[in-house]
Amino acid sequence: MNDGKVSWGGNFPAVVTPFTADGEIDEKKFVANIELLLSEGAHGVVVSGSNGESWALKGPERLALFRLARKVAGKEATVIGGTGSIPTGDVAELTQAARDTGIDGAMVMPPYYCGASRREVVAHFRAISDAASFPILVYNSPKSTGVDIVADFAAELAEIDWVVAIKQSTLDFTVLEQTVAACGDRISVFTGHSAKRGLASVLAGAVGFVSSLDSHVLGREGISLFERSVAGDYDAARAVQMRTLALDRGMAGLGSGPSVMKAAMNMLGRPGGFPRRPLLEASAAEKEGIRRVLDGLGLFSQAHHAA
Amino acid sequence: MNDGKVDWHGNIVAVATPFTRDGAIDEVKYTANIELVLSEGAHGIAVCGCTGEAWSVTPEERLHLFRLARGAAGKDVPIIGGTSGIDIGKVSELSKAAVEAGCDGALVMPPYYAVIGERELLAFFRDLSDNAQVPVFLYNMPKRTGINMPPELIARISAMEWIVALKQSSHDFAELETTIDACGDLINVFAGHSAERGYAAVVMGCMGFVSSMEAQIMGREAISLYDLAKAGKVEEGRRVQARTIALDKGMRKIGTFPSNMKAAMNLLGRPGGYCRRPLLDLDESETAQVRKVLDGLGLLQAEAAQ
Numbered sequence A: 001m002n003d004g005k006v007s008w009g010g011n012f013p014a015v016v017t018p019f020t021a022d023g024e025i026d027e028k029k030f031v032a033n034i035e036l037l038l039s040e041g042a043h044g045v046v047v048s049g050s051n052g053e054s055w056a057l058k059g060p061e062r063l064a065l066f067r068l069a070r071k072v073a074g075k076e077a078t079v080i081g082g083t084g085s086i087p088t089g090d091v092a093e094l095t096q097a098a099r100d101t102g103i104d105g106a107m108v109m110p111p112y113y114c115g116a117s118r119r120e121v122v123a124h125f126r127a128i129s130d131a132a133s134f135p136i137l138v139y140n141s142p143k144s145t146g147v148d149i150v151a152d153f154a155a156e157l158a159e160i161d162w163v164v165a166i167k168q169s170t171l172d173f174t175v176l177e178q179t180v181a182a183c184g185d186r187i188s189v190f191t192g193h194s195a196k197r198g199l200a201s202v203l204a205g206a207v208g209f210v211s212s213l214d215s216h217v218l219g220r221e222g223i224s225l226f227e228r229s230v231a232g233d234y235d236a237a238r239a240v241q242m243r244t245l246a247l248d249r250g251m252a253g254l255g256s257g258p259s260v261m262k263a264a265m266n267m268l269g270r271p272g273g274f275p276r277r278p279l280l281e282a283s284a285a286e287k288e289g290i291r292r293v294l295d296g297l298g299l300f301s302q303a304h305h306a307a
Numbered sequence B: 001m002n003d004g005k006v007d008w009h010g011n012i013v014a015v016a017t018p019f020t021r022d023g024a025i026d027e028v029k030y031t032a033n034i035e036l037v038l039s040e041g042a043h044g045i046a047v048c049g050c051t052g053e054a055w056s057v058t059p060e061e062r063l064h065l066f067r068l069a070r071g072a073a074g075k076d077v078p079i080i081g082g083t084s085g086i087d088i089g090k091v092s093e094l095s096k097a098a099v100e101a102g103c104d105g106a107l108v109m110p111p112y113y114a115v116i117g118e119r120e121l122l123a124f125f126r127d128l129s130d131n132a133q134v135p136v137f138l139y140n141m142p143k144r145t146g147i148n149m150p151p152e153l154i155a156r157i158s159a160m161e162w163i164v165a166l167k168q169s170s171h172d173f174a175e176l177e178t179t180i181d182a183c184g185d186l187i188n189v190f191a192g193h194s195a196e197r198g199y200a201a202v203v204m205g206c207m208g209f210v211s212s213m214e215a216q217i218m219g220r221e222a223i224s225l226y227d228l229a230k231a232g233k234v235e236e237g238r239r240v241q242a243r244t245i246a247l248d249k250g251m252r253k254i255g256t257f258p259s260n261m262k263a264a265m266n267l268l269g270r271p272g273g274y275c276r277r278p279l280l281d282l283d284e285s286e287t288a289q290v291r292k293v294l295d296g297l298g299l300l301q302a303e304a305a306q
Helices: A027-039 A059-071 A088-098 A119-133 A151-159 A174-182 A193-202 A213-218 A220-228 A235-251 A258-267 A284-296 A301-306 B027-039 B059-073 B089-100 B116-132 B149-158 B173-184 B194-205 B213-218 B223-231 B235-252 B259-267 B282-296 B299-305
Strands: A012-013 A044-045 A078-081 A105-108 A135-142 A163-168 A188-191 A208-212 B010-014 B044-048 B080-081 B105-108 B136-139 B163-168 B188-191 B206-211
Touching: A012 A078, A012 A220, A027 A059, A027 B136, A044 A059, A044 A193, A059 A078, A059 A088, A088 A105, A105 A119, A105 A163, A119 A135, A119 A151, A135 A151, A135 B299, A151 A163, A151 A174, A151 A220, A163 A174, A163 A258, A163 B105, A174 A188, A174 A193, A188 A193, A193 A208, A193 A213, A193 A220, A193 A235, A208 A220, A213 A220, A213 A235, A213 A258, A220 A235, A220 B235, A235 A258, A235 A284, A235 B010, A258 A284, A284 A301, A301 B059, A301 B282, B010 B213, B010 B223, B027 B044, B027 B213, B044 B059, B044 B173, B059 B089, B089 B116, B105 B116, B105 B163, B116 B136, B116 B149, B149 B163, B149 B173, B163 B173, B173 B188, B173 B194, B188 B194, B194 B213, B194 B223, B194 B235, B206 B213, B206 B223, B213 B235, B213 B259, B223 B235, B235 B259, B235 B282, B259 B282, B282 B299
Parallel strands: A012 A044, A012 A208, A044 A078, A078 A105, A105 A135, A135 A163, A163 A188, A188 A208, B010 B044, B010 B206, B044 B080, B080 B105, B105 B136, B136 B163, B163 B188, B188 B206
Antiparallel strands: none
16 A cells, blocks of 8 residues: 555656676666666666566576666666565565665566466465565566456555555556556556557556656657656657557567567667577567668667767 | 387376475375375376476475485386476576486476567577486476467477477367377377366377376376276276366366365375465365365265275
């Protein structure tokens, strides 16, 4: 329940974790990317989410990234760190440790793979809340976890003391609307898939985005979607949304999410780096497809002008 | 490619990992369960699969469970150890260590949660085959991993040196048949969901199945399903299969697997034990529902008569 614990809102890109070609964390690029996004208008960042290939990061690596992000972001921007995995005890411990890195909160998805029921997912979040006493952003991503936190389920989680926000990434827009209606008064509802529906989400009452491709590839333009939407600048917001949509649709099917995003960032001179196994760097054919999408959006001439 | 590397067949039971109420591994129950299902006719066992709550067992614990299983099973029974994970380096290392700890091979599914593409899956299993160099029992489990490997992809993976068998847990029976057709000559194809289709799977050419709930709850009766299919005992096989289907349908609605299976085992005096978080043990009303399912199958009377 967010009874004044946090005042999160705005566009929070879920940042990539740039790796070197041999799989080491590329701290320089990680830091440069956060600095860039914040300079382009991001209100906060989410570290070690699915975009950040959290599945390939060990606990201590995540904590080191949280510390780095806090340092780069300063006190103004919100920093949320992904601490989710399967064993409840492990997640509680990592969330406690995250608190000590000075970031503002932890993003936790329901346990995946084990097919946990609603009762078990609620007990999972309650145990983490009790152990860590640290603001938790619940992350609903049915595609990667197999668990779908629908509106009344979200409302049940919103009763837990340290659950203060949710990132609603179900693709069903109605469920997003119902989530705002069911618990928007108790927790901050963020939307995922802002590239597809950021503007409409703000109209539906979402207080922010956890954004992805739209911010990392389109930079300032993509990031501006939230503020334009909130400001009621609908014509401009709609124009941006159409371009983020074209980007999102163009990239779909070209490879695994973070690999595609990183390849696109690298082509534009942004700090993307390489993915870590089990993901592979985009293939030559995939890169060709990515290049075509970026070119179709006129991003190469923009990058050229900027340089 | 199974060019004589292994002779796995029959009813391989994916065993539970019984925990105590406070989450420690209950070794006494664990070995008792393995001894029991083997005495009831199982041809092999799989340790630390989904039934064994692999997601909450650390690599060190898994190796310990593999050693205990070898001790309980004796030297001739095939033991497959679950070594799945997301980090391919660790999966390869653990697979190698599993065989050193007494397993005959490693059960590995695609990485879960990171939903990867075909090129990445091929690289994952290529690395595993090249680096672990131990027999790999591939596991297609779309429901849990979010990845359904189509039969053509499985056939390409089957051509890799150390891939010797497959558990096909796609629910689509035609896909199981297509898989046998695509790579049954390269590797030993086993069926998942044997409670629903074990008999038919063997008739269609599976080398066996990896069973779970029905074997550990019904014991000898359900475990016999493979032998009945091999012996062509159609009527008896159909009768047993109908009962395993009734069990499966009844249990599916209660709690989370395998907490429901463990509750049923406990009610029958079999060594089930408890679950480890994030799973929770069944509450009273769920346990009562399990009792009803078992009673409907006459299993409680059989237990009382012993």
